[in-house]
Amino acid sequence: MNSTICESTRSDYEKRGFCIKRNALDPERMQEIGMELEATMDRRSGETNVYVNGELHQEKKRPEDMREPHIDEPFWLGLCGEPKILDALEELIGPNLVLLMSHLFVKPPKEGMSIAWHQDIVEWAHISGSNICTVWLALDDVDLENGCMQVIPESHRGSPVIEKMETKGTDYLGRESMISDEQRRSAAPIELKAGEFSIHDAYLVHGSGSNTSQRRRAGYTMRYADPETLQIDPAQHWSPLYLVRGEVDWPAKSYVDARPAAQGAS
Numbered sequence: 001m002n003s004t005i006c007e008s009t010r011s012d013y014e015k016r017g018f019c020i021k022r023n024a025l026d027p028e029r030m031q032e033i034g035m036e037l038e039a040t041m042d043r044r045s046g047e048t049n050v051y052v053n054g055e056l057h058q059e060k061k062r063p064e065d066m067r068e069p070h071i072d073e074p075f076w077l078g079l080c081g082e083p084k085i086l087d088a089l090e091e092l093i094g095p096n097l098v099l100l101m102s103h104l105f106v107k108p109p110k111e112g113m114s115i116a117w118h119q120d121i122v123e124w125a126h127i128s129g130s131n132i133c134t135v136w137l138a139l140d141d142v143d144l145e146n147g148c149m150q151v152i153p154e155s156h157r158g159s160p161v162i163e164k165m166e167t168k169g170t171d172y173l174g175r176e177s178m179i180s181d182e183q184r185r186s187a188a189p190i191e192l193k194a195g196e197f198s199i200h201d202a203y204l205v206h207g208s209g210s211n212t213s214q215r216r217r218a219g220y221t222m223r224y225a226d227p228e229t230l231q232i233d234p235a236q237h238w239s240p241l242y243l244v245r246g247e248v249d250w251p252a253k254s255y256v257d258a259r260p261a262a263q264g265a266s
């Protein structure tokens with residue numbers, strides 16, 4: 001296991017496909033985020049319909065699967081526009097930033113699911129572009145024991161599309177990228193304190209183990225792109241596209257204006 005991690009610089013990010021921002025959000029802000037997380041988890045708990053071998057079952061909703069909270073909860077959209085996060089992104093992918101998606105991944109103690117090795121870009125068949133990335137904000141302290149994210153450094157180089165196979169396991173995705181043993185051995189854990197975040201390229205192979213600890217592991221992923229290089233079919237995309245910083249060609253591209261000044265004005 002390779003435990004060396006890169007700092008938050010553009011050259012590290014380009015070389016290794018990810019970087020880490022330490023001491024980003026302060027404890028007061030994290031306390032506020034923690035309270036909102038509890039409220040969102042309460043609102044989204046309950047049962048959901050699933051089909052197993054063609055038969056309908058009711059299952060408890062998984063807290064790993066709280067998708068797109070930014071669409072209907074202004075708090076999470078506001079967090080996607082957090083200046084410290086956008087400043088870090090701006091250095092890496094440029095001054096114009098579009099929010100594509102977000103997802104709260106909460107792994108409960110002792111039973112949090114693993115997430116198999118995958119590349120984000122391969123999961124989103126209707127999206128392509130050379131400058132798409134994910135911010136993974138730690139809402140709890142995360143380490144290998146509670147199932148922190150792990151990455152395969154440099155696996156994004158050359159923008160490969162790696163074939164997937166079914167895991168036939170109990171992981172969150174049910175399919176995984178076919179990577180070599182050598183790549184597996186090079187995995188780097190992204191251990192973070194609450195309030196720190198990592199940024200990874202959409203082609204980088206990553207995943208996470210199950211939570212074997214007594215502690216919760218919560219993270220918020222926010223996915224961004226540079227609108228100049230982004231290619232997306234809005235008809236197939238399940239959420240609006242939000243411009244969070246900079247400029248785009250209005251109104252040819254239909255973005256929701258979520259830049260902080262626009263939000264303040266409304």
Ligand SMILES: O=C(O)CCC(=O)C(=O)O
Pocket residue numbers: 105115120134136147148149206207208219221
């Ligand atoms: O939260 C995790 O462990 C994995 C998250 C992930 O796959 C992603 O951010 O793309």
